[in-house]
Amino acid sequence: MGSDVRYDIGELGRPGGIGIRCQGVVHLYRTFEGHDVVALQGVDLTIEPGERVAFLGPSGSGKSTLLTLLGGIQKPSAGRIFLGDDEISRLGERSLAKIRSRRVSTMLQGSTRNLLPYATARQNIAFARLAMTSAERRNAVLDVDLLRRVGLADQVDQVVSTMSGGQRQRLALACAVSTGPQLLLADEPTSQLSHEDRDHVIELIHGLGDDLDTTIVVVTHQPEVAATFPRTVTMKGGRVGAEGRDGAEYVVIGAEGVVHLPTHLAEQWPQGTLVRIEPEEMDRLVVSRPGARTPAVGGTDTDTRGHAAPQEDPA
Numbered sequence: 001m002g003s004d005v006r007y008d009i010g011e012l013g014r015p016g017g018i019g020i021r022c023q024g025v026v027h028l029y030r031t032f033e034g035h036d037v038v039a040l041q042g043v044d045l046t047i048e049p050g051e052r053v054a055f056l057g058p059s060g061s062g063k064s065t066l067l068t069l070l071g072g073i074q075k076p077s078a079g080r081i082f083l084g085d086d087e088i089s090r091l092g093e094r095s096l097a098k099i100r101s102r103r104v105s106t107m108l109q110g111s112t113r114n115l116l117p118y119a120t121a122r123q124n125i126a127f128a129r130l131a132m133t134s135a136e137r138r139n140a141v142l143d144v145d146l147l148r149r150v151g152l153a154d155q156v157d158q159v160v161s162t163m164s165g166g167q168r169q170r171l172a173l174a175c176a177v178s179t180g181p182q183l184l185l186a187d188e189p190t191s192q193l194s195h196e197d198r199d200h201v202i203e204l205i206h207g208l209g210d211d212l213d214t215t216i217v218v219v220t221h222q223p224e225v226a227a228t229f230p231r232t233v234t235m236k237g238g239r240v241g242a243e244g245r246d247g248a249e250y251v252v253i254g255a256e257g258v259v260h261l262p263t264h265l266a267e268q269w270p271q272g273t274l275v276r277i278e279p280e281e282m283d284r285l286v287v288s289r290p291g292a293r294t295p296a297v298g299g300t301d302t303d304t305r306g307h308a309a310p311q312e313d314p315a
């Protein structure tokens with residue numbers, strides 16, 4: 001599908017993206033056995049209006065949990081979350097429902113969780129737009145035009161349960177943007193799709209984001225998907241561990257100075273390793289194991305970014 005077709009959601013126009021600010025966000029789940037699972041343990045993160053970010057990280061690192069908190073689906077156990085000027089972590093259910101139905105769209109993992117399986121494509125869009133006023137609905141882009149935009153012109157009256165995985169995911173995306181959200185959140189929108197469908201869905205997400213200026217956050221395990229985003233945020237152990245911006249990778253210093261080593265170094269420097277951290281210059285630190293040779297001042301970047309300094313026998 002060519003991205004030269006601009007999409008305008010009628011009078012809702014181009015709503016523009018909304019910024020996100022997380023301060024010390026903590027989230028606990030209480031299990032059936034009565035234990036607490038700490039899913040997030042102090043997330044500090046700012047996303048600018050209109051930014052596109054991919055959340056990465058190992059299974060269980062808290063990506064999906066963070067997405068549901070940003071979408072107002074769950075409230076954090078502690079900490080603050082702002083969408084624009086609204087502190088959604090403080091809002092009551094009624095206000096959150098309003099935000100969910102109008103300003104933020106969340107595509108949950110698995111397209112069927114976002115769709116009514118026994119309804120048609122057109123009916124699903126109508127359902128997604130239920131919270132809009134009748135005037136807004138009248139002025140919004142026609143459902144058939146929206147479905148054409150996502151390549152489903154021939155599936156307008158087709159029932160979801162008879163659609164392919166790629167078609168369902170494109171319909172879920174159409175439903176998600178049908179209200180002109182300022183923030184689009186998508187949890188693994190391309191998992192279980194063929195490469196062709198994956199590329200199509202990602203192209204559409206970026207294309208619709210261009211059309212609406214929407215802020216976009218996507219959780220993904222797929223490097224090919226992450227590579228299409230100008231910014232990546234890697235979750236580790238319930239915190240933001242690293243960030244990638246325009247191809248450069250950065251470790252993020254967390255609360256109380258916590259630093260996660262990049263994965264390839266974490267294997268060489270396992271948990272419990274004793275290290276010495278010495279400031280070398282204003283913007284450089286040397287991380288070394290006891291007995292490691294202290295690199296000369298002005299050592300390579302490699303030394304200062306946490307790579308193991310050469311091991312030498314102190315004798």
Ligand SMILES: Nc1ncnc2c1ncn2[C@@H]1O[C@H](COP(=O)(O)OP(=O)(O)OP(=O)(O)O)[C@@H](O)[C@H]1O
Nearest residue numbers: 029031037038039058059060061062063064065066
């Ligand atoms: N409903 C729940 N009840 C109890 N624990 C939960 C619940 N949902 C998530 N968790 C736990 O919270 C932690 C974070 O889970 P989360 O699903 O946010 O991680 P994730 O990075 O999205 O993982 P994945 O990539 O596997 O989807 C994990 O330890 C998980 O087991």
